[in-house]
Amino acid sequence: xxxxxEPCQCPDCLRFYREHDRxxxxxxxxxxxxxxxxxALQSFRTLCGRVLEDLQKQLNSCESNKSDENLxxxxxxxxxxxxxxxxxxxxxxxxxxxSIEALMERIFDxxxxxxxENKFREIAGELAPDPLNIDRLRxxxxxxxxxxxxxx
Ligand SMILES: [Zn+2]
Numbered sequence: 001x002x003x004x005x006e007p008c009q010c011p012d013c014l015r016f017y018r019e020h021d022r023x024x025x026x027x028x029x030x031x032x033x034x035x036x037x038x039x040a041l042q043s044f045r046t047l048c049g050r051v052l053e054d055l056q057k058q059l060n061s062c063e064s065n066k067s068d069e070n071l072x073x074x075x076x077x078x079x080x081x082x083x084x085x086x087x088x089x090x091x092x093x094x095x096x097x098x099s100i101e102a103l104m105e106r107i108f109d110x111x112x113x114x115x116x117e118n119k120f121r122e123i124a125g126e127l128a129p130d131p132l133n134i135d136r137l138r139x140x141x142x143x144x145x146x147x148x149x150x151x152x
Contacts, residue, residue, distance in 0.1 A: 021128035028124030029117045034108045041104060045097045052090040059083050 007013065027036045062080055 021131075024124050024128035025130060028121045030110070030112050030120050031117065033120075034110075038104065038108055041097065041101060045094070045101065048090060048094055048097065052087065052094060055083065055087050055090065059087060 007017070023036070027033050059080065062076070062083070
């Protein structure tokens with residue numbers, strides 16, 4: 001018989017599990033998940049878009065200065081090269097975010113009746129119960145002999 005694998009307990013994974021559960025707990029309906037994910041995607045796009053604009057401006061001014069000084073140092077050349085690389089990476093990210101937005105729009109058009117939203121809430125409560133819920137704390141003490149204390 002195969003022993004089920006324990007989920008990874010490294011600090012990064014633990015942080016991820018906590019964040020995952022928090023998002024379920026704080027946004028327990030389809031509507032709320034749609035809204036929070038849309039807002040997250042839009043803020044991601046806005047920020048990346050503005051950084052890209054800024055980098056392009058910087059690169060353009062680098063290139064227009066170039067004609068004045070015929071003696072281009074190796075450092076500025078390397079700097080420009082790495083800047084071009086970063087800009088191309090950022091352009092890729094932006095293109096992917098744009099595609100994700102187009103896909104998400106379809107998910108976000110869906111509305112469900114209130115009974116289904118209640119079902120969402122119910123399942124959310126099972127998946128990610130409040131870690132500070134008194135019953136949960138008591139259960140954890142019973143099971144592990146240690147209180148499930150929150151992070152400060
Ligand atoms: Zn891990």
